Amino acid sequence: MSNSYVFYQGKIVDESEVTIGIRSKAFNYGLGCFEGIRAYWDEEQKQLFGFRLKDHYTRLLQSSKSLNLNIPYTADELSKWTIELLKKNNCKRTTYIRPIVYNDAQDIGPNLSKPDTKVVIYCQPLDKYAGKSELSVGITSWRRLEDNMLPPRTKATAAYLNSALASLEAKRAGFDEAIFLTSGNHVCEGPGENIFIYKKGKLITPPASDNILEGITRDLVMQLGKEELGLEVQERSIARTELYASDEVFFSGTAMEVTPIIEVDHRVVGDGKQGEVCKKIKELFFNLTVGKNPKYAHYCTPVY
Numbered sequence: 517m518s519n520s521y522v523f524y525q526g527k528i529v530d531e532s533e534v535t536i537g538i539r540s541k542a543f544n545y546g547l548g549c550f551e552g553i554r555a556y557w558d559e560e561q562k563q564l565f566g567f568r569l570k571d572h573y574t575r576l577l578q579s580s581k582s583l584n585l586n587i588p589y590t591a592d593e594l595s596k597w598t599i600e601l602l603k604k605n606n607c608k609r610t611t612y613i614r615p616i617v618y619n620d621a622q623d624i625g626p627n628l629s630k631p632d633t634k635v636v637i638y639c640q641p642l643d644k645y646a647g648k649s650e651l652s653v654g655i656t657s658w659r660r661l662e663d664n665m666l667p668p669r670t671k672a673t674a675a676y677l678n679s680a681l682a683s684l685e686a687k688r689a690g691f692d693e694a695i696f697l698t699s700g701n702h703v704c705e706g707p708g709e710n711i712f713i714y715k716k717g718k719l720i721t722p723p724a725s726d727n728i729l730e731g732i733t734r735d736l737v738m739q740l741g742k743e744e745l746g747l748e749v750q751e752r753s754i755a756r757t758e759l760y761a762s763d764e765v766f767f768s769g770t771a772m773e774v775t776p777i778i779e780v781d782h783r784v785v786g787d788g789k790q791g792e793v794c795k796k797i798k799e800l801f802f803n804l805t806v807g808k809n810p811k812y813a814h815y816c817t818p819v820y
């Protein structure tokens with residue numbers, strides 16, 4: 517179900533007023549980039565909180581710069597528009613926000629040099645993305661794109677074909693989701709989420725140099741691991757079989773939030789249930805996303 521108002525080119529308009537032409541480079545070649553943001557509804561406070569809006573829009577501006585797309589708004593302006601949009605749609609549930617910046621030039625050829633840049637933001641209700649609270653995942657035969665091919669850091673629309681192929685393969689093989697390896701055979705990430713392992717008191721996640729998207733949730737999970745749980749947190753390459761031998765494995769991401777992985781390639785992880793570290797991080801996460809932890813309240817922008 518979509519909401520009826522969207523942000524488009526500096527205005528909030530009815531969604532039916534926005535169309536994309538069949539000649540658009542965004543449609544023909546996937547020339548664009550996007551973000552995924554959540555706003556969390558808290559029933560107790562009857563309040564909706566935009567989560568880390570400025571961080572998401574800062575990443576969008578960085579992605580756009582790599583793709584030679586010029587956004588005529590600052591991260592603060594886009595954050596304000598997002599709050600306006602949520603209000604206009606009268607969103608009173610946890611909501612997913614999708615800003616897209618795209619090249620709408622209509623001539624033939626995958627050309628980034630003279631873009632006709634458009635900015636659109638839409639939103640829709642989203643509760644649990646995975647539809648399950650514990651996941652079984654499989655390593656995909658598709659390799660993660662590299663920074664020098666189609667940089668995962670840019671959250672480019674076109675790069676999500678790589679994600680979609682991996683997910684399709686994993687789901688057809690009976691898994692809930694895929695895990696990518698890099699071309700150097702290091703564990704990379706899921707199609708739309710970062711990955712963590714926990715073993716012997718250490719929380720470990722692949723480094724930025726292993727072609728991951730540097731997730732905003734990943735950043736928060738590392739902070740929570742270090743500052744709230746007192747764990748040693750490492751960013752280092754992970755080998756495939758380390759996943760099988762870990763005490764815990766979990767995903768992090770805006771859509772996926774913090775979700776435990778209890779099986780990898782049909783090998784049970786730990787004792788086959790959500791682990792204690794993942795559970796504690798989830799509790800901290802869901803408490804702070806609705807502004808209930810003063811230390812992290814600056815991440816939450818109240819809408820009403």
Ligand SMILES: Cc1ncc(COP(=O)(O)O)c(C=O)c1O
Nearest residue numbers: 708709710729731732733769770
């Ligand atoms: C490929 C990929 N990795 C990781 C993530 C998680 O990033 P974030 O926590 O910023 O949502 C996403 C989601 O945007 C993603 O698409």
